Amino acid sequence: MIAFVREIVRVINVPCRSHSVMMSASLDGRLARATRVGLSIHTVLCVPCRRLFAQFTLLHDAAKKLSREAQDRILRNEAMPVEVRDRLRATLRGR
Amino acid sequence: MPPLTDPERWLIDHGDMLWRYAIARVRDTHVAEELIQAALVAALESHAGFRGESTERTWLMSILRHKIADHGRARQRERTLREPASAAAASLARDDRYNEHGGWLNLPAAWSRSLTRSLESDDFWREFEACLGLLPAGVAEAFILREVRGIDAPIACAELRITPENLWVRMHRAREMLRKCLSGKLAGSPSKRMVHQAEADHAGNLRASHGKGSKSGRVSAIRGPNLEGTR
Numbered sequence: 001m002i003a004f005v006r007e008i009v010r011v012i013n014v015p016c017r018s019h020s021v022m023m024s025a026s027l028d029g030r031l032a033r034a035t036r037v038g039l040s041i042h043t044v045l046c047v048p049c050r051r052l053f054a055q056f057t058l059l060h061d062a063a064k065k066l067s068r069e070a071q072d073r074i075l076r077n078e079a080m081p082v083e084v085r086d087r088l089r090a091t092l093r094g095r
Numbered sequence: 096m097p098p099l100t101d102p103e104r105w106l107i108d109h110g111d112m113l114w115r116y117a118i119a120r121v122r123d124t125h126v127a128e129e130l131i132q133a134a135l136v137a138a139l140e141s142h143a144g145f146r147g148e149s150t151e152r153t154w155l156m157s158i159l160r161h162k163i164a165d166h167g168r169a170r171q172r173e174r175t176l177r178e179p180a181s182a183a184a185a186s187l188a189r190d191d192r193y194n195e196h197g198g199w200l201n202l203p204a205a206w207s208r209s210l211t212r213s214l215e216s217d218d219f220w221r222e223f224e225a226c227l228g229l230l231p232a233g234v235a236e237a238f239i240l241r242e243v244r245g246i247d248a249p250i251a252c253a254e255l256r257i258t259p260e261n262l263w264v265r266m267h268r269a270r271e272m273l274r275k276c277l278s279g280k281l282a283g284s285p286s287k288r289m290v291h292q293a294e295a296d297h298a299g300n301l302r303a304s305h306g307k308g309s310k311s312g313r314v315s316a317i318r319g320p321n322l323e324g325t326r
Contacts, residue, residue, distance in 0.1 A: 015197025024267035028241070028248075048202045055203060055274045062223060063242035065214050080114035084128050085106055091132055092102040095139055 004034045011038025016049055023053045027060045102139055109152050113159055120163050122232075130166055134159040167232070187229060187272040204278040226276035230269055237262055238269035 011022070011034070022039050025031045031039070043050045113134070117127035138145075138158050145154050194200045214220075227235055233255065240251040241262070252262050 015193070016199050017193040017197035020271065021267055024270050025263065027270070028263060028266055030263070048199045051205065052203045052274070055206065055278075056270050058206075059270055059273050059277075060242060062214055062219070063238070064245070066220070066223065066243050080106075080110040081124075084114070084124070084131075085110055087128070088110075088132055088135065089103055089106055092106075092135055092139065095102075095136060 007032070007034035008038040008041065011035050012042045012045070016046065019043075019046075019049050020052060023049075023056050027056060102135055105135060105138070105151070105155060109155055112152065113155060116156065117159060117163065121166065126166065130162045131159065134162045137162070187275055188231075190271075203274070206277065222277055223273075226273050229276055230272055233257075234265045234269045234272065237265035238273070241266060242269075 011019075019039060019042055022031060022035060026036060026039060043053050110131075113131050114127065117130050118124065121127050121130065134155065138155055141158075145151075192199065192201045192203075227238070230238065236255060237251065237257075240246045240254060241248070246254070248259060248262060252259055255262070257265070
């Protein structure tokens, strides 16, 4: 319990540069509970870090959404373009 | 004509798959075409060496993979020789947000509410994809594998041939660079210095996801531009 609280206090007080790395780790789902709690408290207290975390989270959510649309796009463009195929065929024929 | 020496049939049977693979790796249609051509020419010259131990597709793919790897190494050498490759990419790579103590120097800019409020906005997606395109290839690949496709970390590491530590560094870099890139394009009015609702919603979500955060869901206004050394 003491170690848990100590970790929370440590995380609240480390320089903001480290919080940026922690936020990324948090979104990757690999932050220990005490570190997560400390980070949450810090983002409540620190406005720029809160904004940074909000933007990271927005990117995280946006990327998930890109998934479906990007896959749709890839499926639509999956065929080798006809002109590329023709050029390749011509090159290979000359060999 | 023996089936294995028929490059036209290779194009018909495997062209789309080779194309998809090359495009996914190099993200440039001209380069993809050149690499496929080089791979098919190499296959044509060495088809006698193909013993049918693997399928024709696997064999062609492995040749293409080698060509892509060669291309990647050449590009890396080129990049090392004449860095920075582009001003925009170099500016993204520059870490100028913190002071020497790790405190804030340049605050993250607010994003325009109209663009971030709805992720359906075409403008947002155009900018998002453009910014993804500016990331170094390895960083963008890591981000796309993990965040867009939801690939588990061990599989992503195997695919990228990197260590988990390296993967997490790339994820952080991708987020920092994407955020910075989008900030240049989605910046809200500096005179308003308010945290916009879209960000506030996300801040609320992340506090909820972190469980033990503040009970306050309200996001206050930025106090002012000079928060140097804020911890």
